Amino acid sequence: MFEDKNPQRTPLNQLGEFGLIEKIKSQFTLQHPSSKVGIGDDAAVIRHEHETVISTDLLVEGVHFDLSYVPLKHLGYKAVVVNLSDLYAMNAVPTQITVGLAVSNRFPLEAIDELYAGIALACKRYKVDLVGGDTTSSKTGLLLSVTAVGTANEKQLTYRSGAQENDLIVVSGDLGGAYMGLQILEREKAVYQVNPNNQPDLSEYAYAVERQLKPEARKDVVDLLQSWEIVPTAMIDISDGLSSELLHLCKASKLGCKIYENKLPVDPEVLRICKEMSINNTTAALNGGEDYELLFTVDQKHYETIKDHPLLSIIGHMTAKDSGEYLITGLDQQIALTAQGWTAESAED
Amino acid sequence: MFEDKNPQRTPLNQLGEFGLIEKIKSQFTLQHPSSKVGIGDDAAVIRHEHETVISTDLLVEGVHFDLSYVPLKHLGYKAVVVNLSDLYAMNAVPTQITVGLAVSNRFPLEAIDELYAGIALACKRYKVDLVGGDTTSSKTGLLLSVTAVGTANEKQLTYRSGAQENDLIVVSGDLGGAYMGLQILEREKAVYQVNPNNQPDLSEYAYAVERQLKPEARKDVVDLLQSWEIVPTAMIDISDGLSSELLHLCKASKLGCKIYENKLPVDPEVLRICKEMSINNTTAALNGGEDYELLFTVDQKHYETIKDHPLLSIIGHMTAKDSGEYLITGLDQQIALTAQGWTAESAED
Numbered sequence: 001m002f003e004d005k006n007p008q009r010t011p012l013n014q015l016g017e018f019g020l021i022e023k024i025k026s027q028f029t030l031q032h033p034s035s036k037v038g039i040g041d042d043a044a045v046i047r048h049e050h051e052t053v054i055s056t057d058l059l060v061e062g063v064h065f066d067l068s069y070v071p072l073k074h075l076g077y078k079a080v081v082v083n084l085s086d087l088y089a090m091n092a093v094p095t096q097i098t099v100g101l102a103v104s105n106r107f108p109l110e111a112i113d114e115l116y117a118g119i120a121l122a123c124k125r126y127k128v129d130l131v132g133g134d135t136t137s138s139k140t141g142l143l144l145s146v147t148a149v150g151t152a153n154e155k156q157l158t159y160r161s162g163a164q165e166n167d168l169i170v171v172s173g174d175l176g177g178a179y180m181g182l183q184i185l186e187r188e189k190a191v192y193q194v195n196p197n198n199q200p201d202l203s204e205y206a207y208a209v210e211r212q213l214k215p216e217a218r219k220d221v222v223d224l225l226q227s228w229e230i231v232p233t234a235m236i237d238i239s240d241g242l243s244s245e246l247l248h249l250c251k252a253s254k255l256g257c258k259i260y261e262n263k264l265p266v267d268p269e270v271l272r273i274c275k276e277m278s279i280n281n282t283t284a285a286l287n288g289g290e291d292y293e294l295l296f297t298v299d300q301k302h303y304e305t306i307k308d309h310p311l312l313s314i315i316g317h318m319t320a321k322d323s324g325e326y327l328i329t330g331l332d333q334q335i336a337l338t339a340q341g342w343t344a345e346s347a348e349d
Numbered sequence: 350m351f352e353d354k355n356p357q358r359t360p361l362n363q364l365g366e367f368g369l370i371e372k373i374k375s376q377f378t379l380q381h382p383s384s385k386v387g388i389g390d391d392a393a394v395i396r397h398e399h400e401t402v403i404s405t406d407l408l409v410e411g412v413h414f415d416l417s418y419v420p421l422k423h424l425g426y427k428a429v430v431v432n433l434s435d436l437y438a439m440n441a442v443p444t445q446i447t448v449g450l451a452v453s454n455r456f457p458l459e460a461i462d463e464l465y466a467g468i469a470l471a472c473k474r475y476k477v478d479l480v481g482g483d484t485t486s487s488k489t490g491l492l493l494s495v496t497a498v499g500t501a502n503e504k505q506l507t508y509r510s511g512a513q514e515n516d517l518i519v520v521s522g523d524l525g526g527a528y529m530g531l532q533i534l535e536r537e538k539a540v541y542q543v544n545p546n547n548q549p550d551l552s553e554y555a556y557a558v559e560r561q562l563k564p565e566a567r568k569d570v571v572d573l574l575q576s577w578e579i580v581p582t583a584m585i586d587i588s589d590g591l592s593s594e595l596l597h598l599c600k601a602s603k604l605g606c607k608i609y610e611n612k613l614p615v616d617p618e619v620l621r622i623c624k625e626m627s628i629n630n631t632t633a634a635l636n637g638g639e640d641y642e643l644l645f646t647v648d649q650k651h652y653e654t655i656k657d658h659p660l661l662s663i664i665g666h667m668t669a670k671d672s673g674e675y676l677i678t679g680l681d682q683q684i685a686l687t688a689q690g691w692t693a694e695s696a697e698d
Contacts, residue, residue, distance in 0.1 A: 018688065036400065040601070041508050042438035042585060043404035043499070051385065052401055055392035056447040056481055056496055062488035063451075089391035098405040100449075100494045102412075132405055138492075139411040145449045145483075145494035147405055150392070159390050236391060252389070339367065 009108035012137075020112070020135055027120055028130045032095045034151065035129040044131035046096055048151040055086035055148050061141030069185045072111055074213045075144070076118025082239065083148035084126050085217040085292040089237035090159075091225070092152035096131045097123065100145035102138035115144075126219060156231055158296065163234035163253035167297040169316040170232075170306060172221045174265040175242055176281060179288025180273045181205065181212030187277075207269045215292045221311055222294075228305055232296035241287040244339045245295050247325055253297075256323035257337075259316030261330050286327070286337070358457035361486075369461070369484055376469055377479045381444045383500065384478040393480035395445055397500040404435035404497050410490030418534045421460055423562045424493070425467025431588065432497035433475050434566040434641040438586035439508075440574070441501035445480045446472070449494035451487035464493075475568060505580055507645065509601035512583035516646040518606060518665040519581075519655060521570045523614040524591055525630060528637025529622045530554065530561030536626075556618045564641045570660060571643075577654055581645035592635040593688045594644050596674055602646075605672040606686075608665030610679050635676070635686070 015023065025039040037045035046052070059065060059079050067075075080097060087094045099119060103112065123130055128148070188200040202209050218237075225232065234253055236245045242264075250257050264285045266274075274281040297318055298306065306312050316328075325337040364372065374388040386394035395401070408414060408428050416424075429446060436443045448468060452461065472479055477497070537549040551558050567586075574581065583602055585594045591613075599606050613634045615623075623630040646667055647655065655661050665677075674686045 037508070041510075042435040043402040043441070043497075045439075045506060046401040046403060048397070048401060052395040052397060052498075053392040054395060054445070054447060054481060054496070054498065056449050056483050056494070058449045058451055058483045058485050058492075058494065060451050060485055060487050060492075063486050086391040090394070092392070096403070098403060098496060100405050100407045102407055102409050102492060132403060134405050134407045134494075136407050136409055137412050138409050140489045143407075143409075143451060143487075143492055145405070145407065147403070147447060147496040148392075149401075149403065157394060159386070161390075 008110050010110060012103070012105060012107065012109055012112065015109055017135065024116055027116060028123065030129045030131070031127060032129050034095050035131055038129060038131040044096065044098065046131070046149060048095070050151050050153045051157065053087055053090050053092045053150045053152060055083055057083050057086070057146055059144040061143065066189070067142070069189055070213060072114035073118035073121070076115040077122045077214055079144040079146050080119055080122035080126070081215055081217045082292060083146045084128065085237040085239070087148050087150040088217050088219060088222045089235050089294060090150070090152060091156050091222060091231065091235060092150040094126055094128045094148055094150040096129045096149040098131060098147045099133035101133065101135045102143040103135070104138045104140055104142070107142065126217065158232045158235040160234050160236050160249050160252035163249060163255055163297040163318050164299070165255060165318055165320055166300060167233050167318045168300055168303060168306070168314050169246070169257060169259060169295070169297055169318065171238070171242065171265065171293055171295050171313050171315050172218050172311055173291070173293040174267045174270065175238070175291050175293065176266050176274070176284030176288040177208045177211035177270045178215060178290035179284050180270050180277070180279070181208035181210070182290070183277055183279065184209055184273065185212060205269070205273060207267060208273055212290065215290065217292055218294045224309070224311060230298055230302055230305070232298050235294060235296035238291045238293045238295050239289060241289040242295065243286040243337045247337055247339045249295065249297070250325050253318070254321050256319040256321050257316060257325050258319055258323070258328060260328050263313060263315040265313040357459050359459060361452070361454060361456065361458055361461065364458055366484065373465055376465060377472065379478045379480070380476060381478045383444050384480055387478060387480040393445065393447065395480070395498060397444070399500050399502045400506065402436055402439050402441045402499045402501060404432055406432050406435070406495055408493040410492065415538070416491070418538055419562060421463035422467035425464040426471045426563055428493045428495050429468055429471035429475070430564055430566045431641060432495045433477065434586040434588070436497050436499040437566050437568060437571045438584050438643060439499070439501060440505050440571060440580065440584060441499040443475055443477045443497055443499040445478050445498040447480060447496045448482035450482065450484045451492040452484070453487045453489055453491070456491065475566065507581045507584040509583055509585050509598050512598060512602035512604055512646040512667050513648070514604055514667055514669055515649060516582050516667045517649055517652060517655070517663050518595070518608060518644070518646055518667065520587070520591065520614065520642055520644050520662050520664050521567050521660055522640065522642045523616045523619065524587070524640050524642065525615050525623070525633030525637045526557045526560035526619045527564060527639035528633050529619050529626070529628070530557035530559070531639070532626055532628065533558055533622065534561060554618070554622060556616060557622055561639065564639065566641055567643045573658070573660060579647060579651055579654070581647050584643060584645035587640045587642045587644050588638060590636040590638040591644065592686045596686055596688045598644065598646070599674050602667070603670050605668040605670050606665060606674050607668055607672070607677060609677050612662060612664040614662040
């Protein structure tokens with residue numbers, strides 16, 4: 001659907017493994033003072049003054065992305081961003097990444113270039129260095145494995161387990177956009193399969209589609225909290241949906257929670273798409289996933305600081321464990337929150 | 350061929366993603382003092398006093414392993430070991446790993462258990478902690494992505510680039526075994542495909558097969574060098590074959606080299622298999638790959654210390670860049686060393 005009909009195709013094996021490593025290496029220069037040695041030896045060398053934080057995520061073709069509508073540059077960008085999001089959720093500063101790439105021969109060198117262009121853009125924007133990785137052939141699809149490394153002062157680290165009863169529950173940005181973007185892309189793919197000459201006009205859905213294809217990690221929120229000298233009591237990033245992440249946070253903190261349907265931040269465009277596609281917008285916000293917003297808890301004393309900031313929404317508060325985990329609807333009903341994971345996804349296969 | 354005909358099969362999605370994470374988490378306790386926080390938050394937290402070293406490797410089904418003869422426990426073990434080998438090649442001490450696992454629904458929970466049992470065994474034996482990772486479904490095969498983290502004092506780190514002219518070239522253990530083990534396994538697989546009742550007797554090939562299926566990383570060599578207070582001028586691990594790795598070392602150090610055919614360490618069993626299969630044993634030693642031995646250079650003053658140690662073989666010396674990179678055969682011929690990579694492998698596809 002976004003395919004270039006006449007792309008240049010240089011077979012990957014024309015360059016070879018070492019040629020490809022050299023090519024990648026030449027595109028990345030080390031920026032971060034903590035990066036001592038990057039690509040080109042058996043391992044990279046890093047020097048952190050404080051704690052080192054590390055997180056690994058996989059992105060698998062056919063499971064996490066569909067190359068019929070995901071441009072490779074966006075995919076490279078997103079693969080980095082989703083990992084950085086995990087580090088921001090620790091209140092840490094990302095500093096380096098390593099990238100493992102498994103790719104079949106159906107991808108020419110130009111495709112790998114596009115992918116690394118996206119990785120490079122994310123590295124530049126978030127000021128992290130690509131310091132190593134592995135590139136290998138695969139028998140079938142494309143798989144990206146990104147490990148992100150960062151650093152934080154011990155006192156600034158935020159875990160899932162630190163929330164206290166009555167703490168405010170805060171979420172950044174808005175929810176459900178990435179999920180609705182995916183629904184739009186899937187719908188347009190189906191249309192395109194029927195009539196390949198019908199190029200879709202996605203301009204009406206630009207925000208939601210961008211949330212899906214090119215998410216950002218909330219560096220700005222971490223910076224904002226730091227400028228306020230607020231260290232959240234607990235924090236997690238929203239990759240699997242608000243409901244699922246909030247349950248993780250409750251479980252780790254041994255508490256319950258109450259959140260309010262009418263406080264959930266949903267973008268007007270996303271509301272409109274929900275209506276158009278007959279999907280409940282609260283469901284999209286709770287279970288949609290891939291928004292990469294930050295969900296955190298803070299002491300009530302910060303209410304005045306946070307309440308009117310456009311980046312942040314106070315959506316509820318933590319309760320005693322016995323009280324359970326509930327959404328209070330607009331009609332004042334209590335609905336128990338339920339988790340999502342890949343059980344449902346696997347069942348779809 | 351090594352398949353259990355009546356295994357228990359619990360579908361993976363019965364447990365779900367979060368159930369699986371809990372199960373994995375319960376099998377791993379943090380041992381290393383530098384591991385502050387392990388599995389269960391957005392990222393792991395590590396505290397190193399010195400430099401942090403990091404390396405990522407992928408193992409892809411159908412490219413790096415064939416599950417018709419690779420037991421999953423061995424695969425888990427090997428996936429860890431090959432990454433630790435990269436850190437030993439930096440003269441560093443491995444401390445943590447993260448594991449990314451993409452697995453299709455054809456694998457039951459029992460298979461994942463076997464895989465993690467191998468990972469756990471390697472963690473125990475090499476005293477490293479599993480601190481994080483990602484588990485996801487895949488549309489086809491199995492893929493493992495391991496990132497290994499370690500630490501080293503800045504003065505002990507060995508790079509590929511530090512070799513000096515006239516330095517001795519030293520290799521640990523013996524070469525070609527893993528490659529010949531693979532040839533044996535491939536041969537027996539072909540026999541088995543013709544007659545599935547014919548269980549192979551691999552006892553005559555035990556060493557070579559073990560080198561292929563369950564390699565070890567040379568922690569002992571790093572410890573030995575440290576006990577001698579020898580810091581190699583350059584070091585690399587042999588994953589792609591001696592020839593290829595030596596060329597990397599020469600290129601990074603801007604030097605040439607001369608190695609001697611009659612100095613290459615090859616195990617008697619491997620020599621016998623080479624004869625049986627009509628494969629030149631020098632070719633197996635030079636290009637076989639997957640031996641995970643250490644290749645390093647040291648100043649000539651260490652000759653007496655090293656020359657008779659059973660773990661080490663002095664196979665040649667570094668020369669000026671203009672002299673090129675050569676093997677001197679038993680008949681005193683000079684043969685230029687050539688690199689291998691996945692160019693050849695891709696061409697086979």
